[in-house]
Amino acid sequence: MGMISAEAEKKIQEIIARYPVKRSALLPVLFVVQQELGYLPDEALEEVARWLDLTFLDVATTVSFYTMFHRRPIGRYHIQICRNVSCYLCGSEAIREHLERRLGIRCGETTADGRFTLSEVECIGACSWAPAMQINFTFYHHLTPERVDEILRSLP
Amino acid sequence: MEKVRVLSARFDLPDSHTIEVYLRTGGYQALRKALTEMTPEAVIEEVKRSALRGRGGAGFSTGMKWSFVPREADKPKYVIANADESEPGTCKDRVLMEKDPHAVIEGILLAAYAVDAHLAFIYIRGEYWYLKERLERAIEEARERGFVGANILGSGFACEIIVHPGAGAYICGEETALMESLEGKRGYPRIKPPFPAVVGLYGCPTVINNVETLASVPPIILRGGDWFRQLGTEKSGGTRLFAVSGHVARPGVYELPMGYPMKRMIEEECGGIRGGKRLKAVIPGGSSAPILTAEEVEQCTLDFESLAALKSMLGSGAIIVMDEDTDIAQVVYRITKFYEHESCGWCVPCREGTRWMRKLLERLLRGEGRPRDIDLLYELARNIFGTTHCPLGDAAAWAVYPAIEKFRADFEAYVRAPVVSVSAEVSTPRRLAV
Numbered sequence: 001m002g003m004i005s006a007e008a009e010k011k012i013q014e015i016i017a018r019y020p021v022k023r024s025a026l027l028p029v030l031f032v033v034q035q036e037l038g039y040l041p042d043e044a045l046e047e048v049a050r051w052l053d054l055t056f057l058d059v060a061t062t063v064s065f066y067t068m069f070h071r072r073p074i075g076r077y078h079i080q081i082c083r084n085v086s087c088y089l090c091g092s093e094a095i096r097e098h099l100e101r102r103l104g105i106r107c108g109e110t111t112a113d114g115r116f117t118l119s120e121v122e123c124i125g126a127c128s129w130a131p132a133m134q135i136n137f138t139f140y141h142h143l144t145p146e147r148v149d150e151i152l153r154s155l156p
Numbered sequence: 157m158e159k160v161r162v163l164s165a166r167f168d169l170p171d172s173h174t175i176e177v178y179l180r181t182g183g184y185q186a187l188r189k190a191l192t193e194m195t196p197e198a199v200i201e202e203v204k205r206s207a208l209r210g211r212g213g214a215g216f217s218t219g220m221k222w223s224f225v226p227r228e229a230d231k232p233k234y235v236i237a238n239a240d241e242s243e244p245g246t247c248k249d250r251v252l253m254e255k256d257p258h259a260v261i262e263g264i265l266l267a268a269y270a271v272d273a274h275l276a277f278i279y280i281r282g283e284y285w286y287l288k289e290r291l292e293r294a295i296e297e298a299r300e301r302g303f304v305g306a307n308i309l310g311s312g313f314a315c316e317i318i319v320h321p322g323a324g325a326y327i328c329g330e331e332t333a334l335m336e337s338l339e340g341k342r343g344y345p346r347i348k349p350p351f352p353a354v355v356g357l358y359g360c361p362t363v364i365n366n367v368e369t370l371a372s373v374p375p376i377i378l379r380g381g382d383w384f385r386q387l388g389t390e391k392s393g394g395t396r397l398f399a400v401s402g403h404v405a406r407p408g409v410y411e412l413p414m415g416y417p418m419k420r421m422i423e424e425e426c427g428g429i430r431g432g433k434r435l436k437a438v439i440p441g442g443s444s445a446p447i448l449t450a451e452e453v454e455q456c457t458l459d460f461e462s463l464a465a466l467k468s469m470l471g472s473g474a475i476i477v478m479d480e481d482t483d484i485a486q487v488v489y490r491i492t493k494f495y496e497h498e499s500c501g502w503c504v505p506c507r508e509g510t511r512w513m514r515k516l517l518e519r520l521l522r523g524e525g526r527p528r529d530i531d532l533l534y535e536l537a538r539n540i541f542g543t544t545h546c547p548l549g550d551a552a553a554w555a556v557y558p559a560i561e562k563f564r565a566d567f568e569a570y571v572r573a574p575v576v577s578v579s580a581e582v583s584t585p586r587r588l589a590v
Contacts, residue, residue: 018318020232020275021358026340027323031282052340065342065500067324068282084244085443086401086476088490122326122494123244123443124283127401127474128408137285 003044008036012051022052026062030069039070067121075110075117077155079103080134083120086127095131096120098145102152160387162375162395163368164411167255173290175297178258184303186374187265191311194377199270203373205381207393212238212329212366213442213471215392215460218373224353225271225361233273234357236338236364237264239280239287240322240329243442244494245474248397249367251409253280253287256371257294261317263370265303266377268315271363275316278367279334282321291319326498330546331364333500344502345546366472368397388414392459396473403479405430418456422477433479437563441471443491444551446558447484467558484563485570488556489517495552506549509540513556520570530567534560 004012012032016025029051033044045059052059063069081087081096100106103116110117126132129141140151166172166181178184190199204219225233237260241249253260264276280288295317298304306314320338322328328337332346335357356362372394376384385393392414398421401407405427412421418438422428429435435450446468448456456462463470478487496510516533519525534557541553560567 021339023340024320024338027282027337028321030323031321062340062342065325066282066322069323083490084494085439085487085490086245088487089402089476089478089482121324122497123242123246125241125247125250125281127245127247127476128399129247130401130407134283137283 003047004033004036008032016051023054023058026052026054026059027066030059030063034069039073041071073114076115077135078117078119080119080121080124081107082122082124082126082130082132084123084127086123087130087132090130092131092143095133095143095145095148098148102149159412160395161411162384162387163252163256163259163371163397164409166259167251172255173257173294175258175294175301178256179301182378183258183374184262184298184301186377187262187269187303188309190266190269190377191309191313196270196272199266199377202381203270203376206372206376206384207381207388207391208369208372208376208384209392209460210366211368211372211396211473213243213444213469215470218365218369221353221365222267222270222363224351225363226354227272229361231360232275232358233271234360234362235264235268235271235273235276236331236334236357236362237276237278237367237370238329238331238334238364239278239284239367240334241284241367241472242281242326242329243444243472243474244491245401245439245442245476246399246472247401248399248409248473250284250287252368252371252397253284253291257287257291258298259371259374260291260367261294261298261304263365263367263373264317265308265315266373267363267365267370269313271361273363274314275318277338277357278317278319279328279338280319280321281328282323285321288319288321295319325500326494327500327546327548330548333546334364335362342500344500345548347545372396389457389459389461391461392470396458398458398473398475400426400475400477402477403430403433403482404428404477412458414459415462416458418453418458418475421458421475422453426477429477429479431479433481435477436480436482437478437484439474439476439478439487441469442474443476443494443555444547445469445471446554447562449562484559484566485517485521488559489514489521491555492517492552495548495555499548499552500546503544503546503549505540505543506552509536509549510552512536513540513552520567523570525571527571530560530564530571533567 012029015028019025046056049056049059107120131143132141200222208218209215325343327333328343330345333343337343352362388394395413398410410425438448438453460470492514496514499506499510501507537553537556540549
């Protein structure tokens with residue numbers, strides 16, 4: 001199909017080979033594909049279905065259960081601000097409002113230049129260092145509006 | 157009470173995550189002891205004697221769980237480390253895996269030896285990607301030294317470990333939903349029984365334990381179950397990691413013996429309530445645990461029995477502390493929104509009930525609440541409780557109705573004064589026979 005690089009496909013085949021049941025490799029394989037394409041278009045799910053001897057629907061209905069998979073393109077930096085109780089107690093709402101003002105978008109939206117997507121997420125396991133967010137897979141703790149500005153400026 | 161560091165003993169050492177540091181500090185000695193001196197049955201007996209209880213939430217006896225795996229099954233057996241840590245307030249497994257991944261791996265190998273499993277999985281939430289990579293590196297280090305793979309330490313025992321990422325679904329922390337997810341499906345919980353020890357992953361006997369539970373096993377094997385048990389209480393053996401968050405001066409992850417006074421932990425370990433404020437409430441075991449008042453905190457000790465006596469639970473050991481300025485209705489709203497978001501949608505009381513509760517709370521917080529809304533919310537929560545297959549529904553209910561019982565004024569503050577009494581728009585739901 002040519003969507004997935006030879007290198008990624010090799011990695012995918014290695015992952016599949018490790019599991020006693022092929023379908024078990026679905027989530028880790030989807031992560032490799034999403035890493036490669038930035039999101040999971042239909043064509044990619046069809047390819048994944050072929051690798052794992054599944055139907056397109058098997059894959060698509062599984063994907064839709066999990067919040068970390070994106071069926072549409074998102075920004076280069078996915079800012080995920082925790083809204084759960086520990087972060088709320090430590091002022092996460094002010095951080096969210098600051099981010100919305102600063103980026104000119106609401107949660108769930110992407111900046112026009114495609115640089116940032118802002119999301120509110122449930123507990124990310126940073127409760128003792130709240131308020132916290134993740135940008136892609138990187139954690140940022142003890143947020144203040146100033147610290148948020150600093151972090152945004154430091155991104156390449 | 158003596159504060160012995162068992163799980164966090166290596167946390168402050170430089171490069172504590174490497175196998176060199178682990179080996180220098182007694183690492184893989186328990187595995188060597190088990191493989192050379194102990195039968196699998198003896199390993200299970202030692203764990204039973206330790207009174208180790210699950211650190212993920214349910215608090216079930218670990219040794220008992222292992223002994224339920226049929227010895228003579230003709231199917232393969234599996235071990236799963238539950239590293240899906242998603243219970244709001246909980247971040248202790250993250251610290252454990254970051255600082256001491258080999259303790260988790262050694263615990264997994266001991267569990268595998270005890271139940272005769274040759275393939276193990278660490279199911280880790282996808283957000284912890286850096287820890288997935290750290291664990292994979294640690295497994296490779298262990299493999300190079302002969303602790304993982306074929307013929308471990310020349311004993312003939314073989315075990316592989318796969319680190320498997322979740323992809324953002326709280327429900328996958330529930331053990332049977334986790335297995336569905338690990339099989340590459342949507343994370344719908346299975347109906348129990350049968351329990352995973354008999355019918356688990358791929359329909360085969362499976363031991364599934366929280367990572368902290370597994371990391372407690374090497375010290376138990378090395379120093380004995382009796383030693384571990386006496387660190388805690390009679391029925392809650394050992395020490396455990398408590399993740400403290402909210403309005404304390406020093407939030408963090410603390411290792412304390414089971415049975416330690418909660419008030420003392422807040423005051424001594426955590427430096428008290430920040431800004432010199434007074435304590436209002438504590439959610440003691442992650443967001444699923446019923447809230448405690450300041451008075452209840454006075455008499456509470458950190459063990460399963462004490463929390464059960466207060467009709468709450470120690471759960472995942474996440475202690476969420478709230479000061480006198482906290483609006484409990486706002487807290488309950490956030491938690492309810494969480495359960496609505498994470499309900500898998502399978503059971504109607506949970507799917508519809510959490511949504512209805514969230515809507516009621518939203519209306520209340522907008523200042524448009526009606527006097528009966530608080531009672532309706534209360535009844536709704538009572539009707540979700542006990543009517544769902546998995547504990548998510550119970551958790552959603554537990555976050556709501558005890559909070560109304562104990563902090564009703566916080567909810568009433570939002571209710572408009574009633575203008576006219578209108579005909580019954582909403583009726584109090586009857587409890588259905590189940």
